[in-house]
Amino acid sequence: MMEKKTVVVGMSGGVDSSVAALLLKEQGYNVIGLFMVNWEEDDENGCCTAEQDYEDVRRVSNLIGIPYYTVNFSKEYRERVFSYFLKEYERGRTPNPDVLCNREIKFGPFKEHALALGADYIATGHYCDIAHEGDKSFLLKAADTGKDQTYFLNQVTQPQFQNVLFPLGKMQKSEVRAVAERAGLSTAHKKDSTGICFIGERNFRNFLKSYLPAKRGKMMTYDGKVLGEHLGLMYYTLGQRKGLDIGGQREDGGGRWFVVEKDLKNNILYVAHGDESRLYSAACEVSGVNWIPAPPEKQTFECTAKFRYRQSEQSVRVHVRESGDLFIEFAERQRAVTEGQYAVLYGGGRCLGGGVIERAVF
Numbered sequence: 001m002m003e004k005k006t007v008v009v010g011m012s013g014g015v016d017s018s019v020a021a022l023l024l025k026e027q028g029y030n031v032i033g034l035f036m037v038n039w040e041e042d043d044e045n046g047c048c049t050a051e052q053d054y055e056d057v058r059r060v061s062n063l064i065g066i067p068y069y070t071v072n073f074s075k076e077y078r079e080r081v082f083s084y085f086l087k088e089y090e091r092g093r094t095p096n097p098d099v100l101c102n103r104e105i106k107f108g109p110f111k112e113h114a115l116a117l118g119a120d121y122i123a124t125g126h127y128c129d130i131a132h133e134g135d136k137s138f139l140l141k142a143a144d145t146g147k148d149q150t151y152f153l154n155q156v157t158q159p160q161f162q163n164v165l166f167p168l169g170k171m172q173k174s175e176v177r178a179v180a181e182r183a184g185l186s187t188a189h190k191k192d193s194t195g196i197c198f199i200g201e202r203n204f205r206n207f208l209k210s211y212l213p214a215k216r217g218k219m220m221t222y223d224g225k226v227l228g229e230h231l232g233l234m235y236y237t238l239g240q241r242k243g244l245d246i247g248g249q250r251e252d253g254g255g256r257w258f259v260v261e262k263d264l265k266n267n268i269l270y271v272a273h274g275d276e277s278r279l280y281s282a283a284c285e286v287s288g289v290n291w292i293p294a295p296p297e298k299q300t301f302e303c304t305a306k307f308r309y310r311q312s313e314q315s316v317r318v319h320v321r322e323s324g325d326l327f328i329e330f331a332e333r334q335r336a337v338t339e340g341q342y343a344v345l346y347g348g349g350r351c352l353g354g355g356v357i358e359r360a361v362f
Contacts, residue, residue, distance in 0.1 A: 004030040007121045007165060008114035010106060011035050011060070011068065013053025015187040016125030018060045019176045020167040022183055024123060025064055032117065033061045033068035036110055038077040038101070039198040059186040069117075073109050080104035082198065086211055089234040092264040093340030096309075097196055098152050103290075107160035121163045128153060128351075129169025130161065136293040137161035139351040144172045151309045154344040154354030155290045205235050217267035219246065222260075230269040233262045239279050239336030244271065280333040281360035286326040286343045289355035296320065296352075303347040307337050307357065313346050326355060334360075 009021040011033040025031045035057045037050050054070065061068035081100045088095035106124065114122045127147040129140035137158060142148040168176060180188035199207050208214075214232030221227065227246045230236065235243075240259045255274035262269060272278060284307070299320045304313035305328060315331035328343055337360040344354035 004028060005120040006030040006032065006118055007123050008032045008034050008117060008119040010110060010122065010124045011057045012125070012193075013056035013187065013190075014125065014193060015177060015180050015185070015190050016127070016168060018056075018125075018185050018187045019179050020123055020125040021060070021066060022064050022179065022185070023167045024165070025066060029121075031064075031066045032114075032119070033057060033066050034110070034114060034117075035068065035070045036105070037070060037072045038074055038081075038105060040072075040074045056187050056190065063185065064183070071110070071113050073105055076109050077101070077105055077198075080108075088340050089208065089212060091340075092233050092262045094237050094338050095340045096152075096342055097198075099155055099342055101197065102153055103155040103157065103160070107156050107164070111160065111164075115163075119163075121165050123165040123167055125168055126153065126166050127168055127173070128166050130164060130166050132162070135162075137164070139292045140169065141346070141349050141351065142168070143170045147173050150346075150351035151306055151342070151344050151354075154292070154342055154351060155288075156292075157290060158293055161292075205231065208234060215267055217269065219244070219269045219271055221272060222270060227257075227271065233264060233267065233269060236262060236269055237336075238262070238338050246271070276335065278362075279335050281330070281337050281362050282333055283327060283329045283361040284334075284337050284343060284357050285359045285361065286328060286355040287358050289324055289326055289353060291353040292351055303345050303352060305346065306344050307334060308341055316345075318345065325358075327361075 007024050007029045009017060009024065009031060011017045011021060021031055021033055035054050057068055081097050081104055084100060085095050085097045111122050126149045127142040127144055128150045129142060131138040131140060139150055139153060139161070141150055177188055212234060214234070216229050216231060217233070218226050219228045219230045236259050238259055241256050244257050246257050257271045257273045258276070260270050260272045260278045300317065302315070302317050305316045306313055314334060317329040319327040321327060337357060339357055339359060341357050342354045343357050345352040
């Protein structure tokens with residue numbers, strides 16, 4: 001009789017990781033639940049959300065009959081992810097810490113800890129799939145295209161993908177909730193977490209100003225008209241319409257005001273209204289590229305790309321420079337391509353990798 005393989009499942013207290021653990025148990029694996037604490041701080045109501053999530057992990061694990069443990073990576077998270085997050089905001093950019101968390105925590109120290117526990121594999125509740133062929137791992141898009149999370153995994157390296165399972169890759173979200181409900185899991189109808197993990201439901205500006213000093217400055221148009229005062233450039237993103245507090249000021253042409261540029265040197269927030277052509281770029285430059293599973297054979301090739309998570313794939317032509325950086329040309333001009341976010345490449349149902357957007361080219 002073959003010995004059971006051991007899988008350590010990263011359990012967050014949500015429905016996805018709960019069902020991932022349940023399915024692996026039903027498939028005959030020896031399953032261990034591991035709850036990861038990355039952030040130790042109460043929310044605005046004095047509640048520690050990690051405690052609430054851990055309680056759900058406890059309930060689910062007891063119901064399906066698996067052991068569960070807690071591991072604390074809050075120190076590593078602050079050093080590897082949160083410090084980067086703050087530095088990027090100081091530079092006037094808009095980072096995506098959830099991408100970094102996957103490479104630096106979930107498939108880094110978390111995986112190392114799981115293997116030290118005797119795991120043959122680790123698994124998560126991500127909506128994506130994986131194919132292992134020899135020493136290469138291919139990251140595949142999820143069957144549920146609306147929930148596909150390959151965007152957030154674009155920086156995970158080949159060694160990190162080894163011995164990884166994604167049990168939900170071929171499932172729809174509705175199926176996952178149905179499985180949870182049939183099994184009587186307490187997380188079956190739990191609301192999905194949204195936004196940046198360590199901020200949660202808190203006010204973003206209030207959170208950020210407790211770590212970075214906000215420097216107010218002029219909010220103005222390109223022709224020199226001052227419309228008001230911005231609260232600090234770090235609070236605004238390219239193309240942003242809400243929260244500008246200048247809606248009562250109308251000019252010829254009408255339309256809502258939106259952010260067109262953040263001048264960090266002079267601490268000026270430039271806004272415009274009506275014609276959005278200034279927001280549309282023809283290409284972008286990308287650094288810190290991670291290829292899945294390996295760099296392409298051609299220096300120039302065509303594929304599709306996403307420049308933010310909630311976006312359909314766009315046709316592009318990619319040029320790989322000698323430095324390893326990318327110059328990506330858009331088949332159609334793209335709106336509000338933002339420095340600090342990730343450009344993620346796709347082809348043939350696979351995520352090919354991605355990198356950080358350094359500059360939009362107009």
